[in-house]
Amino acid sequence: MQLRFETNLSADEYVNQKAWRYVTLSTCPLHPEGGCSLAKHGTYSRKLPPGTKVARWYCPEGCTTFSLLPDCLAARLPGSLIQIEIVLNQVQASPSQEAAAVNIRENIELAGALRWIRRRLFLVQASLAMLIELLNDLPEEFTPTLSCFQELLGLQFVLPALRECAHAHLGILPPPIGFGPYPKKKKIRFQQKTGTDPPQKCR
Ligand SMILES: [Zn+2]
Known part of the structure; x- marks a missing residue:
């Protein structure tokens, strides 16, 4: 455990x-x-x-x-939570996931690099989607994206802080923030092909 x-x-x-x-x-x-x-x-x-x-x-x-x-280390993924957030920020700033994959994982073939990136995207998106259900004090209709949490908390990197915020729910929250089971794929859809966050307002 x-x-x-x-x-x-x-x-x-x-x-x-x-x-x-x-x-x-x-x-x-x-x-x-x-x-x-x-x-x-x-x-x-x-x-x-x-x-x-x-x-x-x-x-x-x-x-x-x-x-x-x-709190600094990712659950069920290698390395730190901040390293994961850096990757997702790079994807967000890239014109496409493919472009990000080439830059971030330059020593492996594109398909493998995309899988590596999408696994992190999927898990963090699933975590953030569950977090807005669990945390009661978020603004109404808050959007569960990394950039919205970064803006709300006023932090460059929010994943370690979110483990703190969600400390009472870590047993059910998916990795890499929580210690719960992997989320079911069918529940989460990628909202766009290019980055981590859809271009929308945070609240
Ligand atoms: Zn005991």
Whole structure:
């Protein structure tokens, strides 16, 4: 089970400080009343950024391992949330997804680069669409696009902040923001072929 490690550290800072060493899990999510044998259970490694490790705990009574993912890192995708947002911003600024794919993934063939980009687009769009259902304090008829969230929060990069905003819903929110299941493809349509956001007003 994936849990949140609340931190303002960037992915590079997390790695440089080996911050997984300071992660604590005082209460077992399965046994909040206590009484189980929850204990540290080492770490697992992620490829990106190089040297990344994630702290784990294990509850033998619940036969469950808990990994504490820092807010800077993407769930179920390599690297950081900001790296994903940079890619999606590049796609948004490109004349087409194909043009973005050539620039962003120049060492792989176009079809593979497009799949790589569209996977990120799809997951983030699905996450944002679910977020506007979950967050009660958004403006009425708010548009679930990255640029609208960036404008609303006044941030250049919003994905790490959205994990914070959605902390109560991470178990159902799709990756890379949340720790829930992959969304079903049929529910999300790409609204345009060229970028991340359709050209419309935010509210
Ligand atoms: Zn337990």
